[in-house]
Structures are given as structure tokens and as C-alpha cells.
Amino acid sequence: MSGPARGVVELDRLTKRFGAEVAVREVSLTVAPGEFVTLLGPSGCGKTTTLRCIAGLESPDAGEIRIDGQVVASRARGIHLPPEDRDIGMVFQSYAVWPHMTVFDNVAYGLRVRRVGRSDVQDRTTGALELVGLAHLADRYATKLSGGQRQRVALARAIVYRPKVILFDEPLSNLDAKLREQMRVELVRLQHDAGITSIYVTHDQSEALVMSDRVVVMHAGVIQQIGDPRTIYARPANAFVASFLGVANLLEGTLADQNGAWCEMDIPLGPTQPSVRLRAAAAAGVSRGQRITLSVRPEDLALHLTRPDRAVNVIEGEVIDTVYLGSFVDGQVRAGAHTISVQIDHYERLVPGQKVFLTFEPEHGLCLSS
Amino acid sequence: MEAGSPAPRHLEVRGLVKSFGPERAVDDISFGVPRGKFLTLLGPSGCGKTTTLMCIAGLHRLDAGEIRVGGVAYTSVADRIFLAPERRDIGMVFQSYAIWPHMTVAENVAYPLEIRKVARAEIHDRVADVLRLVGLLEMAGKLATQLSGGQQQRAALARAIVYRPKLLLFDEPLSNLDLKLREQMRVELKRIQREVGITSVYVTHDQAEALVMSDEIIVMSDGRIQQTGDPHDIYARPANRYVSNFIGVANLLPGRVVRVTAPGRGEIEVQEGAARVRLPCRLGEGVGEGAPAVLSVRPENVQALREDRGEPRLEGLVLQTIFLGNCLDCRVRWGAFEWKILAHPRYLLRAGERVFLRLDPEHSLAVRP
Numbered sequence: 001m002s003g004p005a006r007g008v009v010e011l012d013r014l015t016k017r018f019g020a021e022v023a024v025r026e027v028s029l030t031v032a033p034g035e036f037v038t039l040l041g042p043s044g045c046g047k048t049t050t051l052r053c054i055a056g057l058e059s060p061d062a063g064e065i066r067i068d069g070q071v072v073a074s075r076a077r078g079i080h081l082p083p084e085d086r087d088i089g090m091v092f093q094s095y096a097v098w099p100h101m102t103v104f105d106n107v108a109y110g111l112r113v114r115r116v117g118r119s120d121v122q123d124r125t126t127g128a129l130e131l132v133g134l135a136h137l138a139d140r141y142a143t144k145l146s147g148g149q150r151q152r153v154a155l156a157r158a159i160v161y162r163p164k165v166i167l168f169d170e171p172l173s174n175l176d177a178k179l180r181e182q183m184r185v186e187l188v189r190l191q192h193d194a195g196i197t198s199i200y201v202t203h204d205q206s207e208a209l210v211m212s213d214r215v216v217v218m219h220a221g222v223i224q225q226i227g228d229p230r231t232i233y234a235r236p237a238n239a240f241v242a243s244f245l246g247v248a249n250l251l252e253g254t255l256a257d258q259n260g261a262w263c264e265m266d267i268p269l270g271p272t273q274p275s276v277r278l279r280a281a282a283a284a285g286v287s288r289g290q291r292i293t294l295s296v297r298p299e300d301l302a303l304h305l306t307r308p309d310r311a312v313n314v315i316e317g318e319v320i321d322t323v324y325l326g327s328f329v330d331g332q333v334r335a336g337a338h339t340i341s342v343q344i345d346h347y348e349r350l351v352p353g354q355k356v357f358l359t360f361e362p363e364h365g366l367c368l369s370s
Numbered sequence: 371m372e373a374g375s376p377a378p379r380h381l382e383v384r385g386l387v388k389s390f391g392p393e394r395a396v397d398d399i400s401f402g403v404p405r406g407k408f409l410t411l412l413g414p415s416g417c418g419k420t421t422t423l424m425c426i427a428g429l430h431r432l433d434a435g436e437i438r439v440g441g442v443a444y445t446s447v448a449d450r451i452f453l454a455p456e457r458r459d460i461g462m463v464f465q466s467y468a469i470w471p472h473m474t475v476a477e478n479v480a481y482p483l484e485i486r487k488v489a490r491a492e493i494h495d496r497v498a499d500v501l502r503l504v505g506l507l508e509m510a511g512k513l514a515t516q517l518s519g520g521q522q523q524r525a526a527l528a529r530a531i532v533y534r535p536k537l538l539l540f541d542e543p544l545s546n547l548d549l550k551l552r553e554q555m556r557v558e559l560k561r562i563q564r565e566v567g568i569t570s571v572y573v574t575h576d577q578a579e580a581l582v583m584s585d586e587i588i589v590m591s592d593g594r595i596q597q598t599g600d601p602h603d604i605y606a607r608p609a610n611r612y613v614s615n616f617i618g619v620a621n622l623l624p625g626r627v628v629r630v631t632a633p634g635r636g637e638i639e640v641q642e643g644a645a646r647v648r649l650p651c652r653l654g655e656g657v658g659e660g661a662p663a664v665l666s667v668r669p670e671n672v673q674a675l676r677e678d679r680g681e682p683r684l685e686g687l688v689l690q691t692i693f694l695g696n697c698l699d700c701r702v703r704w705g706a707f708e709w710k711i712l713a714h715p716r717y718l719l720r721a722g723e724r725v726f727l728r729l730d731p732e733h734s735l736a737v738r739p
Contacts, residue, residue: 209695246695299696326581326605326618327670
């Protein structure tokens with residue numbers, strides 16, 4: 001193949017239907033060697049179907065899948081390699097760890113089935129267990145392990161084959177919150193240390209932000225945006241991405257003026273109130289007179305008790321409620337017909353009904369086409 | 371009740387002691403809850419919080435102490451009073467939803483009124499009111515088994531408040547729900563409690579839940595009260611190392627108070643490996659000059675700057691940054707210590723950078739070890 005560096009996994013206009021319903025529509029993606037790519041979206045967005053097509057558990061209706069340059073699925077060319085011939089590892093939500101075997105035997109099993117030599121099995125299994133921090137529990141039965149430890153066994157079992165890519169399907173969603181946070185960081189460290197190309201499916205946006213080199217946001221079978229976590233979060237391509245990742249205040253209005261990278265918008269606050277004129281960065285595809293949506297994050301809004309003198313963007317409102325979260329206060333402010341969330345970093349006793357002013361820097365707001 | 375106390379206490383617990391065999395599960399605790407307020411008993415498992423709740427409910431007998439509701443003694447060891455649980459007029463919501471699967475939502479909620487022989491028309495109205503309040507009015511005719519976990523917990527709450535009990539007791543009601551739903555339900559539960567105005571005692575091991583929901587929090591460990599206060603007090607002015615560590619995340623550095631500069635203010639010297647520094651700070655209760663203390667600083671109150679602004683100098687190395695969307699979680703090595711710092715997500719710190727840490731003396735607290 002010519003052109004840019006070849007990906008370990010390449011999806012070329014992948015489409016999968018279930019009856020009349022299109023689960024995945026023309027999805028194209030190239031995953032580079034050693035990269036950690038997350039497919040993120042709500043249930044039914046097509047992320048798991050995409051993963052199952054890569055794994056060979058589903059057969060795509062159109063398009064092509066290549067793993068390390070080899071076509072593993074193409075209806076047009078009549079190719080469908082079974083999962084066991086694709087050189088992939090898989091880690092699922094259910095640990096799928098055999099209870100009647102020790103940790104060592106669980107991990108060694110796949111190698112033994114493939115008739116790997118005895119000393120090689122010993123070395124590779126030990127190596128994989130060391131990597132996941134379970135070498136000291138090698139002789140323990142799987143039933144004696146905690147949820148986090150079982151998931152590590154599942155991971156060791158996937159990496160012991162040294163597959164070209166590991167596919168993860170919501171592997172942490174059965175763990176409790178604290179363990180999940182630990183495992184995220186650990187999984188990323190492992191993945192980097194072992195240098196394994198990974199495709200990870202989740203509906204949990206914080207997981208995607210913490211773990212990924214790149215995030216693929218999906219909705220209704222279609223890729224909405226591909227980018228690194230900061231870009232996806234700070235420069236969402238549309239209102240769906242803005243609201244699916246973190247919290248975004250989305251205010252609809254019209255575009256009054258556009259000057260290069262900047263937009264002036266009129267945002268009506270309510271039927272009885274005048275619109276406010278606000279300035280923000282322009283997203284791709286906005287043009288004058290169009291219906292637009294302003295997206296601004298709670299942490300990019302500043303709250304003032306008196307009207308600020310020199311702020312470019314000021315929204316007047318009144319406090320509905322505040323929720324104290326320790327490291328910050330989550331404030332809800334009513335501005336006309338809108339409820340705006342603001343992250344207040346310094347503790348202030350605000351009372352419901354109190355008048356406040358919200359400001360934000362133009363570069364921290366984003367004008368999206370509706 | 372003492373004269374001049376600010377709010378009359380609807381629930382009053384005094385000198386409560388409860389042992390199981392040789393072990394004191396609850397060791398002489400006293401507290402009160404003003405009418406309509408929401409109190410949380412917070413602590414790890416085995417701290418005595420659930421035992422305390424069971425004593426209030428009348429499901430345990432006390433070894434010593436008394437419990438009063440609205441001035442009436444429910445339990446008094448000295449006066450040999452023990453009111454049976456069913457006569458206490460208390461609503462309870464548990465972790466397991468305890469909703470009857472063979473009944474509809476409306477029948478479940480009506481049940482407590484039926485056994486209290488409330489008139490049929492009134493039952494209908496009150497059930498409808500309560501279901502509207504918890505957002506289940508559309509589900510009234512559904513069988514309880516057709517509800518999601520969050521909906522079942524709403525039904526359980528509706529059943530507990532429909533007969534307007536004197537007291538509501540919650541025993542970790544949200545711990546079976548997934549994280550997203552749990553976060554929604556915290557705010558929702560608090561809203562409902564405020565609307566019905568029933569005095570509530572809530573037991574949890576989840577500090578975030580306690581901060582969000584409570585008017586007042588009691589932090590417990592080993593059967594004793596570590597601190598009582600409103601959420602902001604507990605978070606910003608922890609009484610000791612235990613509370614500081616249990617609530618939220620804190621950087622905790624052992625040191626010694628070297629100087630008291632004003633009432634409640636001073637300087638602490640901390641050392642971690644080769645790094646040592648004197649820092650101005652606030653002094654917690656019981657911390658004086660020369661005393662060993664622990665400096666407690668929350669991650670959001672540490673700033674990592676690229677330029678050196680002079681003394682006190684805390685120069686460190688960024689080990690790791692984790693982008694969390696609305697904030698940046700950073701780890702900075704200083705001597706042998708690893709600082710946890712929460713920065714604004716727009717601040718682009720990178721692993722391997724040298725930084726200078728600034729602490730706000732107002733948010734640096736020396737507490738008892």
C-alpha cells in the first residue's frame with residue numbers, strides 16, 4: 001500500500017445492517033501501531049458492532065477490514081476470516097476467566113492449545129503475569145480473585161499470544177467506581193509498556209478521555225468526530241459531541257456576524273427578554289443568518305455578584321441551586337428560559353434567587369451550526 | 371434541651387452505647403437533628419453508622435443512652451423505655467428496594483396507608499401526589515418488576531413518605547445503582563426531602579453523596595464521632611488527619627508547627643526526603659506551637675507555576691497529567707512526596723516539566739496527626 005504509514009487496523013467504509021436497520025454506516029478508520037483508540041458513544045451507536053466486525057464475530061455488509069495489511073473481511077471479495085485466524089486478543093466486560101483453573105493455567109491455556117513448547121509457555125505466561133502484576137498469584141484459583149484481579153487475568157490471557165491488536169469491550173464496567181479509576185490508569189500504563197495496539201469500546205466519556213490517544217465519537221452508526229481527547233472536548237464538531245463529552249451549556253440562536261475565526265451571535269434568552277449578543281470561536285461550517293448553537297463548558301464560565309465592567313460576554317441570571325461537591329460547587333443559573341451550569345471553583349454561599357452575572361472568554365465558547 | 375440552643379432538635383440522641391459481645395459498635399455518641407433537616411452519618415464499614423440507624427429505628431436495643439423524637443422518648447435505658455419499631459412512625463429506605471413484585475407501583479405506595487385505614491379517596495389522592503413528587507406518576511399501573519433499579523428506589527421512597535412519618539431513615543439507598551444514576555438520584559433525593567420537609571438521617575460510606583445531600587454530616591470511625599459540621603466545614607476544615615483523608619482527596623504532609631503568628635495562624639515545617647520547607651498556614655483546633663501536626667491541602671488549592679515566585683519555594687517535577695475534561699489531574703514529585711494537584715483543563719502541564727508549587731495559606735490547614 002502506498003501513501004501514509006499503514007495502520008495495524010484499517011476500516012474502509014465499513015457498513016453493517018441488521019434487517020432494515022443500519023447499525024454501522026460507512027465507517028473508515030486507521031489505527032496506527034501502538035495506538036490506543038476508543039470508540040465512544042451511547043448504546044446503539046454502532047461502537048460494539050464495529051468492534052465485533054473487526055473481531056470477526058459479525059460479517060460486514062459492505063466495506064473492507066484489514067489487519068496488518070491483510071484483508072480479513074470484504075463481502076465484495078468474498079473474504080471472511082474467522083476470529084481465531086485474525087491474530088487479535090479480546091477482553092470483555094464479563095471476565096470469562098475459568099474458575100476451575102489457576103491463574104497460571106488460565107493464561108497458559110491458549111498457548112498450550114496452540115502447541116507452544118513447554119518452556120516457551122512457562123516464560124511467556126510468567127512474563128504476561130508480571131506485566132499485569134499477578135505473578136505472585138499464579139497458583140491461585142480464579143474464584144479466589146477480586147473483580148479487578150480477574151480482569152487482569154483476562155488481560156494477561158489476551159496479551160500472552162502477542163496479538164497484533166487487542167479489542168476491549170467495556171472491560172471495566174462491572175467494577176466499582178474506585179477500582180475502575182485505578183484500572184483505567186493501570187490499563188493505559190500496561191498498554192504503553194507492552195506497546196500493544198488497542199481498540200477500546202465504552203460509553204463512559206471519562207474513561208475515553210483518560211485512556212485514549214484518539215477518541216472516535218459515534219452516534220446512530222456514523223462517526224461524528226475523531227480526535228485526541230483535548231480536541232474532542234475543547235473543539236467538539238457538533239452539539240452531540242459537545243453534550244456527550246462532559247457537560248456543555250448549549251444555547252441556540254442566530255449568527256449575526258462572522259469575522260474569520262470569530263462569530264457574533266444573538267442568543268434569545270426567553271420570549272419576553274431581549275437577546276444577548278455574544279462572541280465565540282467559529283466551528284467549521286457556520287455561515288451568516290444560520291441557526292447556530294453556542295457551546296460553553298461550566299468550567300469556562302466565571303460567576304460574578306456584580307456586573308463586570310470589561311467582559312466581552314455577559315449573561316445575567318439568577319441562582320436556581322448549588323450542589324457542593326467539595327473540590328468545586330456545581331451551580332445552576334437561570335437565564336431567561338435557559339438553565340446554565342457553572343463550575344464555581346471558590347466556595348461562595350449563594351442563595352436561590354440571587355442575581356449573578358456569568359462571563360466567558362470568546363475563545364472558550366464555540367459557535368456550532370445547529 | 372439546654373436553654374438558648376439555636377434550633378430545637380426534632381431527633382435527639384444522647385449517650386448512645388451499643389455493644390455486640392465484647393465489642394463496642396457505638397461508643398457513647400450524642401447528636402441532634404433540627405426539624406426538616408438532613409443529617410448524614412458517614413464512615414467506612416464497621417464505623418457504627420448503621421448500628422446507630424438501627425437503634426433509632428428500634429431494630430436494636432441500646433446498652434445505654436436515649437433517643438427522642440419530637441420530645442417523646444423512643445428509647446431510654448435509664449427510664450426503661452423501648453417503643454416497638456412499628457409504633458415509632460418512621461419511614462425507611464434501604465439498599466435493597468424492598469418493593470413487592472406482585473403489586474403495581476400504586477399498590478405498593480398505597481399499602482402503608484391501607485394498613486393505617488386511611489379513607490379510599492384520600493389514599494388515591496395522596497398516592498398520586500407522592501408519585502408525582504418522585505416522578506413515577508406515569509408508572510403507577512406498572513408492576514414493580516417492570517421498573518429499573520432507579521425507579522424501584524423512587525417507589526421505595528414514595529412508600530416511605532406517603533404516610534408523612536416523623537422521621538425518614540436511609541441506609542445506603544443508592545449503592546446498588548450505577549454511577550450516573552446515583553449522581554442524578556442524589557440531587558433528586560435531596561430535592562424531594564426538602565419539598566416534603568421530613569427530618570432525615572442518611573447512612574453512607576460515600577463521601578461525595580454526603581457532601582451533595584446533607585445539611586449536616588457526622589463523620590464516624592470505630593464507633594465514635596470524629597467531626598460534626600456542614601459539608602463545607604467538614605471539607606475545608608477537617609478536625610484531624612482521619613477526616614481530612616476520608617473526605618475528598620488531600621495532600622497530607624507530617625510536620626511540626628514552628629511559629630504561631632496570630633490566633634489560628636502560624637507556620638508549619640514539613641520535610642519529605644531531602645526537601646524541606648516552612649509554609650504559612652491556618653491552625654486547626656488543638657494545634658499549637660511546637661506541636662507535631664499534619665499539613666492538609668486539597669488538590670484544587672495547589673497551583674503549579676512555571677516561574678519561580680521566591681520563598682517559600684516548592685520546586686517539583688511533573689510526573690503525570692491525566693486529562694479529565696473539566697479538570698486536569700497532575701502528580702508532582704517534591705522530595706519524597708507526590709503532590710496531587712487539580713488544575714484547570716486549559717492549563718497545559720506536561721510530564722517532565724519543572725514547576726513551582728504555590729499554596730494559598732488560607733487553604734493550607736495544620737491538623738492534629
